Amino acid sequence: MPELPTSSSAGPVKGARKPKGEGHARRAEILEAAERIFVEVGYEGATIRRIADEVGLSSTALYMHFSEKSEILHEICRVAFARLQAMNQAVMDEPGPPDDRLRRLLEAYVAFGFDNPNAYRLTYLTRPVEARDGAQTAAQSLGGELYRAFEAVVQDVAAEGHLRGEPRATAQTLWAGAHGVVSLMITKPYFDWVGREALTRSMIDALIAGLLKP
Structure with missing residues (x-):
């Protein structure tokens, strides 16, 4: 047996x-x-x-x-924002000019999205029911704080005379570009993308070249 x-x-x-x-x-x-x-x-x-x-x-x-279920969703979003905030703070603590920090912040944001695709979907790609049940609240409070820190770095770049346009519009354009590459690649994995690093580098290079002065 x-x-x-x-x-x-x-x-x-x-x-x-x-x-x-x-x-x-x-x-x-x-x-x-x-x-x-x-x-x-x-x-x-x-x-x-x-x-x-x-x-x-x-x-x-x-x-x-x-x-309840909505409390779980809110906590997922809170933890995701906390991890992203820690990554951003590590970049902010590094020495170097503000335009270098700006690039590293964009790279960190994109890397976070690719490394945490499920959390990113729930935090940033929410449907109405998910927004109602916790994701939007977390995004407005914690995400707002995160974005303001990013916008402050753009203001620092502007203070050094390296912006081509208005700081607020520039900050939103940069964030939209970073969000776009992450959201497209994690929601459309069947597309014949070039390598993740190559696409990220190309996108950030294009944004920096178009929005910042040398």
């Missing part, structure tokens, strides 16, 4: 209930699972039960971490 696998060799069973504790790590698991499910089946199609099953919790146990 064949020998049954032991618990150490069988591996985790999807949907198996997990022990209590490790609250912070459990919240991270919930957010990661919800992020995938929201993108896979749509925010409206996702349920608390499905998210709970994905991480091996009962629905009741999941409610101990998040009171």
